[in-house]
Amino acid sequence: MTTMQPLKYKKRTLLQCTVLLISALMIAHGVSRGELETVWNKAVNICLECIGLG
Amino acid sequence: MxxxxxxxxxxxxxxxxxxxxxxxxxxxxxxxxxxxxxxxxxxxxxxxxxxxxxxxxxxxxxxxxxxxxxxxxxxxxxxxxxxxxxxxxxxxxxxxxxxxxxxxxxxxxxxxxxxxxxxxxxxxxxxxxxxxxxxxxxxxxxxxxxxxxxxxxxxxxxxxxxxxxxxxxxxxxxxxxxxxxxxxxxxxxxxxxxxxxxxxxxxxxxxxxxxxxxNKISIYHLEVDRQSCIKCGQCAHTCKMDVDPTTAPNSAECIRCGACAASCPKQAIRLGFTSLGPVQK
Incomplete structure (x- = not known):
């Protein structure tokens, strides 16, 4: 049964792990340099562009 | 349900x-x-x-x-x-x-x-x-x-x-x-x-x-069991995102709604985090 060749299956798993690792590092870097605060500041004030006035 | x-x-x-x-x-x-x-x-x-x-x-x-x-x-x-x-x-x-x-x-x-x-x-x-x-x-x-x-x-x-x-x-x-x-x-x-x-x-x-x-590499994915599939085309006909799961199971358009799997008369389509595994020889 099945759908994936062994090499493709291994490559896919490796790619998934690599992207997850990169994304974790990116989130950690973004949080450490204060991006959360920038997002929060934008999100708690009325975004005039978002509502079509900006 | x-x-x-x-x-x-x-x-x-x-x-x-x-x-x-x-x-x-x-x-x-x-x-x-x-x-x-x-x-x-x-x-x-x-x-x-x-x-x-x-x-x-x-x-x-x-x-x-x-x-x-x-x-x-x-x-x-x-x-x-x-x-x-x-x-x-x-x-x-x-x-x-x-x-x-x-x-x-x-x-x-x-x-x-x-x-x-x-x-x-x-x-x-x-x-x-x-x-x-x-x-x-x-x-x-x-x-x-x-x-x-x-x-x-x-x-x-x-x-x-x-x-x-x-x-x-x-x-x-x-x-x-x-x-x-x-x-x-x-x-x-x-x-x-x-x-x-x-x-x-x-x-x-x-x-x-x-x-x-x-979608092409996501862990949650769709697989088609080729041995069970009878190529009836029911899955492609059911899909409202216009995807044929048998030819493009990981299409960028597939929203993983599961309508194709539910419609398959042979239960040949499955969605999940785990894979059916590599081809058995």
């Missing part, structure tokens, strides 16, 4: 969680708690009075267009993580605007399929309006504007623009050409969604474009 009912309940629960501050509609206020620093996996305007979380597309543009940064590692990393884990499962099961579009499609009318060419538009919108314009079109202080939110996003107009201008007379006086443009896009999107299943997801959504690209 069948798959369609289960999905609808989860969509409603996700909509409720991401828009839990209903009381804010009365005064046109926004929720300002700490949850707002975290991104919602689906498209949900953070200028909606009820919104609990930040819109990832809005947040990405806000960080990239700010004076301090040109790129959001936090938001892009978040979208990569969610995308590689779930792919477009987010669109099919968790996105508030996806639920709205599906409800619009329930309005009785003649239904149409969309030409595949139009599905590539969302990639152009992602590159131009989400990545390039917020960084390139800056003012004298180096600040860019969230171009997708400003010129296109019908979700923002529906959940943010209309409630906010209704609650604040001073905002109504500021409405002009841009507001008219966004209202026009919203009306066209609503009309198109009545006739075409998830028109916005298929053609305009930059978040769908990101998750669609990651």
């Amino acid at each position: 069948n798959n369609a009912v289960k999905r609808k309940l989860i969509q409603i629960a996700a909509f409720g969680f991401t828009n839990s501050h209903i009381g804010n509609f009365a005064g046109g206020k926004l929720y300002t708690g700490k949850w707002k620093q975290f991104c919602n996996p689906g498209l949900n305007c953070y200028s909606c009075p009820a919104a609990t979380l930040a819109c990832p597309i809005g947040a990405m543009q806000a960080v990239a267009g700010s004076m301090q940064y040109n790129f959001s590692f936090y938001v892009v990393g978040f979208l990569l993580a969610v995308g590689v884990l779930l792919g477009r499962f987010v669109c099919g099961w968790l996105c508030p605007f996806g639920l709205v579009q599906e409800l619009l499609y329930k309005i009785p009318s003649r239904k149409y399929r969309l030409r595949k060419l139009f599905t590539y538009m969302k990639y152009g919108i992602l590159v131009v309006f989400v990545f390039v314009l917020p960084i390139a079109a800056t003012n004298y202080m180096g600040m860019g504007k969230p171009a997708f939110c400003q010129y296109i996003c019908p979700s923002g107009t529906l959940f943010g623009g209309i409630p906010m201008t209704a609650a604040h007379p001073e905002l109504r006086t500021a409405t002009g050409f841009l507001f008219g443009l966004k209202i026009s896009i919203l009306i066209l999107t609503i009309l198109a969604c009545v006739f075409i299943f998830r028109f916005f997801c298929k053609t305009l959504c930059p978040l769908g474009a990101i998750y669609g690209l990651l």
Whole structure:
């Protein structure tokens, strides 16, 4: 049964792990340099562009 | 409980969680708690009075267009993580605007399929309006504007623009050409969604474009058991996203709704985190 060749299956798993690792590092870097605060500041004030006035 | 009912309940629960501050509609206020620093996996305007979380597309543009940064590692990393884990499962099961579009499609009318060419538009919108314009079109202080939110996003107009201008007379006086443009896009999107299943997801959504690209490698995926498949074509016929799971199980258009798996007479299609495994020789 099945759908994936062994090499493709291994490559896919490796790619998934690599992207997850990169994304974790990116989130950690973004949080450490204060991006959360920038997002929060934008999100708690009325975004005039978002509502079509900006 | 069948798959369609289960999905609808989860969509409603996700909509409720991401828009839990209903009381804010009365005064046109926004929720300002700490949850707002975290991104919602689906498209949900953070200028909606009820919104609990930040819109990832809005947040990405806000960080990239700010004076301090040109790129959001936090938001892009978040979208990569969610995308590689779930792919477009987010669109099919968790996105508030996806639920709205599906409800619009329930309005009785003649239904149409969309030409595949139009599905590539969302990639152009992602590159131009989400990545390039917020960084390139800056003012004298180096600040860019969230171009997708400003010129296109019908979700923002529906959940943010209309409630906010209704609650604040001073905002109504500021409405002009841009507001008219966004209202026009919203009306066209609503009309198109009545006739075409998830028109916005298929053609305009930059978040769908990101998750669609990651659908190819996402851990939550779709597989077809070739030995059980009798090639009856029922799955492709059932799919409202115009995907043939037997030829493109990880298509960028598949929102993992599971309608194909439910329709398969041989149970040859499955969705899940674990794989059927490599080919046995």
